Amino acid sequence: MGATVADTSKQSPNPQRSLLGLLQYLFYRSVRALSAIVAVFVFHLRCVGRENTHVPGGALVLSTHQSHFDPVLVGVTFNERLNFLAKRSLFKSRWLGGLISLLNAIELDRDRSGLAGLKETLKRLKRGEKVLIFPEGTRSSDGLIGPLKPGFLSVARRSRVPLIPMAITGAFDALPRGSRIPLRYPMRVAVGKAISAEQVASLDDEAVLALLRQRFHECYQQAQASRTK
Numbered sequence: 001m002g003a004t005v006a007d008t009s010k011q012s013p014n015p016q017r018s019l020l021g022l023l024q025y026l027f028y029r030s031v032r033a034l035s036a037i038v039a040v041f042v043f044h045l046r047c048v049g050r051e052n053t054h055v056p057g058g059a060l061v062l063s064t065h066q067s068h069f070d071p072v073l074v075g076v077t078f079n080e081r082l083n084f085l086a087k088r089s090l091f092k093s094r095w096l097g098g099l100i101s102l103l104n105a106i107e108l109d110r111d112r113s114g115l116a117g118l119k120e121t122l123k124r125l126k127r128g129e130k131v132l133i134f135p136e137g138t139r140s141s142d143g144l145i146g147p148l149k150p151g152f153l154s155v156a157r158r159s160r161v162p163l164i165p166m167a168i169t170g171a172f173d174a175l176p177r178g179s180r181i182p183l184r185y186p187m188r189v190a191v192g193k194a195i196s197a198e199q200v201a202s203l204d205d206e207a208v209l210a211l212l213r214q215r216f217h218e219c220y221q222q223a224q225a226s227r228t229k
Helices: 001-010 015-043 071-079 094-102 113-127 151-159 199-204 203-229
Strands: 045-047 059-063 082-087 105-107 130-133 163-169 188-191
Touching: 001 059, 001 082, 015 071, 015 094, 045 203, 059 151, 071 082, 071 163, 071 188, 082 113, 113 130, 113 151, 130 151, 130 188, 151 199, 151 203, 163 203, 188 203
Parallel strands: 045 188, 059 130, 059 163, 082 105, 082 130
Antiparallel strands: 163 188
């Protein structure tokens, strides 16, 4: 009898954790809805290739990085909830830390190799969720696509999930590095076709980076071309 009771307790969900998950979900949907309204009506956001976001199961969403607007723009583009990586220092801020915690961001501690963040990222990918990573590692200094860092490759290979490439234009003009006050400037997002896990497995690291860079440039050109339509 004692063993039966113990097994049942292990299978029972944690009410507090379930409630927190529900609050995080509702908060995310509310922030996304508000962000979409602002992005469309203030910054005239348009998305190209949104059908390419419909990838079943887990995936790494890989985007170019122009400004602080980027995580919001990517989140608005996807209908499903995304997972974001955030530096540990951001969690220490009273208000920002509370915000990103409610958004269920993944804490990344670069001073300690980021192992805990890596494990959590793999956990969520295997759970069928999508995680956003900026392969450039930092915001662009000129609005163009910078060198890609290979850090995401270990996650891609270990998780065996597709890679969804996308590019952003206009965000740099609206809020370049060093600027605190955004300008009203039309923004565009283009999403490319996913690179399958099988294709990633068949290529070495340099070939994967070259393919991703090519997809980034294709998306960037599509985003730029949509300005004239």
